[in-house]
Amino acid sequence: MPDRPDLDLSHLPTAGFGSRSAITWGTYGFILLEATGFALAIGAYFYLQSRSSEWPLGVIPPDLEPGTILTLAMLASLVPNHFIKAFARNHRVQAVRLGLVLMSVVGVALLVIRALEFAVLNVRWDTNAYGSIIWLLLALHTLHLLTDVADTIVLTALIFTRHGHKKRRLGDVEDNGVYWDFVVWSWLPIYAVIYWVPRW
Amino acid sequence: MSSSDEGLRDTGLDSVRLHDWLSRTWDHKRGLVGWFSTVDHKVIGRRYIITALFFLALGGLAAAIMRLQLARPENTIVGPDLYNQLFSMHGTTMMFLFAVPVMEAFAIYLVPLMVGTRAIAFPRLNAFSYYVFLMGGLMMWIAFAFNTGAEAGWFSYVPLAGPEFSPGKRTDFWAQMITFTEVAALSVAVVVIVTVFKQRAPGMTLNRIPLFVWSELVTSFVVLFAMPAVMMASTMLILDRLVGTHFFNPAEGGDALLWQHLFWFFGHPEVYIIFLPATGMVSAILPAFTRCPVFGYTAIVLSLIATGFLAFGLWVHHMFVAGLPQLGSSFFTASSMVIAIPSGIQIFCWIATLWLGSPVYRTPLLFVLGFIVIFVLGGLTGVMAAAVPIDAQIHDSYFIVAHFHYVLVGGAVFPLVGAIYYWYPKATGRMMSERLGRWHFALAFITFNAAFFPMHILGLAGMPRRVYTYPAEAGWSAMNLVVSLASLAFAFSFVLLAWNMMRSLRHGTPAGPNPWTAGTLEWATPSPPPPYNFARIPVIDNVEPLWRGNGSPAGEVSGLRVDARELLVTTLTEAMPDLREPSPADSIWPLLAAVAVGATFFGSIFTPWAVIWGLGPVAVTLIGWFWPKGAPEDE
Numbered sequence: 001m002p003d004r005p006d007l008d009l010s011h012l013p014t015a016g017f018g019s020r021s022a023i024t025w026g027t028y029g030f031i032l033l034e035a036t037g038f039a040l041a042i043g044a045y046f047y048l049q050s051r052s053s054e055w056p057l058g059v060i061p062p063d064l065e066p067g068t069i070l071t072l073a074m075l076a077s078l079v080p081n082h083f084i085k086a087f088a089r090n091h092r093v094q095a096v097r098l099g100l101v102l103m104s105v106v107g108v109a110l111l112v113i114r115a116l117e118f119a120v121l122n123v124r125w126d127t128n129a130y131g132s133i134i135w136l137l138l139a140l141h142t143l144h145l146l147t148d149v150a151d152t153i154v155l156t157a158l159i160f161t162r163h164g165h166k167k168r169r170l171g172d173v174e175d176n177g178v179y180w181d182f183v184v185w186s187w188l189p190i191y192a193v194i195y196w197v198p199r200w
Numbered sequence: 201m202s203s204s205d206e207g208l209r210d211t212g213l214d215s216v217r218l219h220d221w222l223s224r225t226w227d228h229k230r231g232l233v234g235w236f237s238t239v240d241h242k243v244i245g246r247r248y249i250i251t252a253l254f255f256l257a258l259g260g261l262a263a264a265i266m267r268l269q270l271a272r273p274e275n276t277i278v279g280p281d282l283y284n285q286l287f288s289m290h291g292t293t294m295m296f297l298f299a300v301p302v303m304e305a306f307a308i309y310l311v312p313l314m315v316g317t318r319a320i321a322f323p324r325l326n327a328f329s330y331y332v333f334l335m336g337g338l339m340m341w342i343a344f345a346f347n348t349g350a351e352a353g354w355f356s357y358v359p360l361a362g363p364e365f366s367p368g369k370r371t372d373f374w375a376q377m378i379t380f381t382e383v384a385a386l387s388v389a390v391v392v393i394v395t396v397f398k399q400r401a402p403g404m405t406l407n408r409i410p411l412f413v414w415s416e417l418v419t420s421f422v423v424l425f426a427m428p429a430v431m432m433a434s435t436m437l438i439l440d441r442l443v444g445t446h447f448f449n450p451a452e453g454g455d456a457l458l459w460q461h462l463f464w465f466f467g468h469p470e471v472y473i474i475f476l477p478a479t480g481m482v483s484a485i486l487p488a489f490t491r492c493p494v495f496g497y498t499a500i501v502l503s504l505i506a507t508g509f510l511a512f513g514l515w516v517h518h519m520f521v522a523g524l525p526q527l528g529s530s531f532f533t534a535s536s537m538v539i540a541i542p543s544g545i546q547i548f549c550w551i552a553t554l555w556l557g558s559p560v561y562r563t564p565l566l567f568v569l570g571f572i573v574i575f576v577l578g579g580l581t582g583v584m585a586a587a588v589p590i591d592a593q594i595h596d597s598y599f600i601v602a603h604f605h606y607v608l609v610g611g612a613v614f615p616l617v618g619a620i621y622y623w624y625p626k627a628t629g630r631m632m633s634e635r636l637g638r639w640h641f642a643l644a645f646i647t648f649n650a651a652f653f654p655m656h657i658l659g660l661a662g663m664p665r666r667v668y669t670y671p672a673e674a675g676w677s678a679m680n681l682v683v684s685l686a687s688l689a690f691a692f693s694f695v696l697l698a699w700n701m702m703r704s705l706r707h708g709t710p711a712g713p714n715p716w717t718a719g720t721l722e723w724a725t726p727s728p729p730p731p732y733n734f735a736r737i738p739v740i741d742n743v744e745p746l747w748r749g750n751g752s753p754a755g756e757v758s759g760l761r762v763d764a765r766e767l768l769v770t771t772l773t774e775a776m777p778d779l780r781e782p783s784p785a786d787s788i789w790p791l792l793a794a795v796a797v798g799a800t801f802f803g804s805i806f807t808p809w810a811v812i813w814g815l816g817p818v819a820v821t822l823i824g825w826f827w828p829k830g831a832p833e834d835e
């Protein structure tokens with residue numbers, strides 16, 4: 001079909017970061033739906049609270065220490081996470097490798113603290129509805145934490161192989177970092193609800 | 201670090217060699233493993249559609265048995281326990297295993313073709329979603345075969361569905377089926393959104409996106425916000441039932457209305473998740489048969505978006521009789537009526553299109569007309585039901601059964617059937633029989649109304665829904681017999697459809713690329729489309745790109761790789777070419793991951809430990825899925 005103009009795209013790059021790439025949009029999509037899930041769970045919490053005359057339903061609020069330490073540690077982890085994303089964009093593979101090792105270690109440590117959190121909720125999930133909902137909130141967030149830590153560890157292994165130099169894999173590193181930001185920021189409202197609302 | 205000098209490009213390849221290369225790169229392998237490894241959106245979309253239609257048949261069968269039972273007063277074909285399961289299985293199947301999946305399946309098949317790309321975004325996630333959906337549906341029906349079917353209605357209200365009133369595993373299977381299908385639906389939503397956002401052909405700016413694609417895009421966003429609510433609800437339900445939580449148990453601070461809020465936060469948008477794609481189908485079919493672009497493109501797009509938003513303002517109207525504060529009630533009554541406005545605008549635009557164009561009354565258009573008539577009737581009864589005082593009167597009566605079948609069957613199934621007639625030639629390369637199609641339409645339209653219109657009257661006469669029988673003295677017998685006979689005839693109309701589909705596969709007249717001389721891009725490629733969709737990605741400058749003088753798009757792209765799967769990624773609003781991204785190769789891992797996830801969900805019905813045991817296999821299969829295997833696409 002000779003009369004049709006031809007748009008030559010052979011010069012286009014084969015990978016891009018951020019909102020240029022399709023993967024990032026997929027990550028945003030999942031973040032959006034998971035954030036909706038968190039919001040609904042928090043909504044359910046307040047709904048149950050509004051339906052009972054006392055809160056937290058005859059038990060004492062959770063101990064503050066593990067949850068607060070975890071919160072501070074998570075906020076601190078935003079810093080290396082930020083740098084790893086920047087290293088990935090600038091194709092600094094060696095720095096990315098070190099950063100990911102650090103994040104893997106941090107992630108495992110956070111999971112350990114998280115386990116302690118469950119131990120000091122001071123209520124069981126089957127004690128009453130208050131117990132049920134805070135266990136649900138904490139478990140829901142733990143699922144995300146666990147997923148991203150596992151993902152980080154696998155990614156760390158991957159970046160140490162020959163694939164580590166591929167621009168696409170560095171894009172994966174960036175997306176993993178974006179997801180980590182979500183895991184951290186989504187924790188803050190949940191932390192407030194679990195630990196501070198019952199102390200109001 | 202650009203690798204633009206790598207790989208074999210299509211520039212300068214003649215059409216024969218181009219086809220050879222692209223086929224080799226994009227086609228899936230033969231044999232069983234190849235069959236289970238394919239990530240071609242057309243193959244997955246076809247399987248999705250066939251599977252959803254299969255569930256339609258099962259749901260229809262359940263309906264037929266219910267209507268046999270209700271044909272006469274004090275009938276004894278099924279008892280109350282089985283009847284409970286039948287209406288629950290019917291409603292659940294129709295909503296979760298047929299209507300939503302089939303609408304998403306059409307998006308899976310069509311959206312990449314209509315936006316002019318070679319593959320769907322995240323094709324492995326797409327394949328994964330299909331297998332999860334299939335397993336969830338089969339699981340629920342196999343459980344039913346073992347007398348463990350859902351029994352608390354399609355919305356499983358607590359406390360009826362709670363541990364006290366629904367002992368045994370029946371409701372657990374229901375709740376986990378929800379989890380399966382929502383995982384599948386959410387995955388597809390993300391896949392469709394990213395395909396539309398980032399993979400449109402150059403030149404397809406926001407105001408040149410086909411209306412069907414717009415409708416599926418808005419729907420996907422509604423899915424994204426609505427489905428988490430029902431997943432949350434079903435998770436809480438199964439936790440209450442299996443590990444002793446108290447979300448819905450008032451004795452321990454829980455609240456049964458929490459279920460209703462969460463469920464309807466999803467359940468009302470659900471209706472639009474089904475209905476919006478159906479309107480998109482109508483907007484696709486109309487221009488092809490009126491030879492005239494749809495009137496009011498922008499108005500329709502805005503209506504779609506408005507409907508998407510309003511869908512969330514409405515969940516409470518399902519709970520009027522649950523006794524909400526007065527002000528709240530009035531607000532929700534008002535917004536229930538407001539949502540009639542965007543639907544009204546769409547209907548106005550369609551009628552204007554028919555008016556301005558020169559309609560050719562082929563089968564797809566007939567079903568669209570049938571839809572408009574039925575839907576207007578259903579809408580009227582809906583506005584009636586949205587008024588709180590009337591709702592209190594007809595609540596839980598057969599009037600409601602009539603109303604939602606007018607909306608669901610009229611609003612979704614009629615356009616869907618039209619869409620099947622319309623796109624069948626694209627998917628198979630052959631036309632369906634027009635003669636049989638007309639008979640099908642006549643039969644379906646008449647018997648549908650004969651079956652469901654009298655239900656309004658039955659409802660006003662006091663017949664409640666969800667009863668397995670009624671006394672002869674109630675005076676409902678004659679009407680019920682009419683309803684049952686017409687229902688069976690309506691069910692038979694689907695047999696005609698199935699027959700037409702199967703027969704035409706071999707005996708239909710060959711269709712060619714564009715049998716309806718339609719304007720959108722899916723008709724720019726052969727029927728059925730080759731695995732790579734388009735030999736060259738089109739460039740467009742119009743909302744009906746094939747309606748320019750010579751019947752082909754404004755231009756085409758060159759410079760893409762042919763020896764590895766490569767997609768053109770474009771910018772969000774302007775669809776300017778931006779990247780050449782690889783598209784994942786076929787893989788068996790999505791199936792394995794789906795099996796691992798499925799086994800975990802299934803096991804959790806019997807022991808909470810299954811979730812822990814499942815972690816390992818799920819992790820392994822996901823790593824297998826994402827770990828690069830050295831294919832050129834992984835580089």
Ligand code: HEM
Pocket residue numbers: 260263264266267287288290291292294295299352353354355601605608609612613664665666667687690691
């Ligand atoms: C062959 C066509 C169909 C027939 C004959 C039919 C018939 C029926 C009958 C008899 C009931 C039960 C009424 C009762 O006892 O309460 C029912 C309920 C229902 N139907 Fe259909 N139906 C058909 C198609 C559909 C379709 C296509 C959908 C959805 C897309 C659908 C959705 C529902 C729902 C949601 C319920 C409520 C179930 C519940 O009470 O939990 N039906 N239908």
Ligand SMILES: [Cu+2]
Pocket residue numbers: 467468471514515517518
């Ligand atoms: Cu509604």
